[in-house]
Amino acid sequence: MVLKSKKQYGSISAVIGSLIKVKGLENFARLHDLIRVSKLNILAETIHIYQDHIVCQCFENTSNLRINDQVISLNEPLSMELGPGLLGSTFDGIQRPLDEAFALFEDGSLRRGLELPSLSRIKEWTFSPSRDISNFVKSGDIIGTVQETQVIVHKIMVPPNIRGTLSYLASEGDYTIIDEIYRINIDGKEKSFSMLQKWPITTSRPFKERMVPKEPLITGMRVIDLLFPIAKGGTIGVPGGFGTGKTVIQQSLAKWCNADVLVYVGCGERGNEI
Structure with missing residues (x-):
């Protein structure tokens, strides 16, 4: 998910594998800002800023990109959407919903x-309020709830750095x-x-306190427990x-451990096992 803002334009000066050099944005771009290659709508992240160009890491294949192709700076980092509907979904690395994407193309690509x-x-979603008008609220206060699944109640909270x-x-x-x-x-x-919140993935979410682990996670595998x-x-x-069974252990943990919510992040070979 991409936050939208005022845009500036630049052009590709070199393509090096998944990296591209861009001229014209060196005075505007910030580290981790997103750019979009207009030709193929490819997203990329700014990873180096030099005096006369920036270097960006593309999130997709750079085949057929050429010198002088137009690039747009989005002036925002890659951000994640948080809200009801997140649980039970499958996303790619930039939070595009794969179920919807595969439904668009019969070949599954x-x-x-x-x-x-x-x-x-x-x-x-059915929203149930838990506050009254004129209440003073601050970051993390619960405004209401949504029954997101049969087990999980999603708490709608005031975003960070907000009070009033x-x-x-x-x-x-x-x-x-x-x-x-x-x-x-x-x-x-x-x-x-x-109910929707958007949060940059390079910025840590604030927290009130760190809880010390005290309760055992029952895995369902006796040798581990x-x-x-x-x-x-x-x-x-x-x-x-x-x-030797690393993936099997990982999948068994996901299936049988006594946790209410499981977040599976599959990278490389593990991603092929979903």
């Missing part, structure tokens, strides 16, 4: 430059993630909010040679 909203703008008085709150009912849900009066100015116990919130490594 992805097209370069495909642009789809990460979360559905059409599906409605609640001036409007939607009544209980069905809404899309982009419908207005509440408004907050911030220093005399009203700001509208929906007995000899190599894992804590909820902890980290484990599964080393081993080719064909």
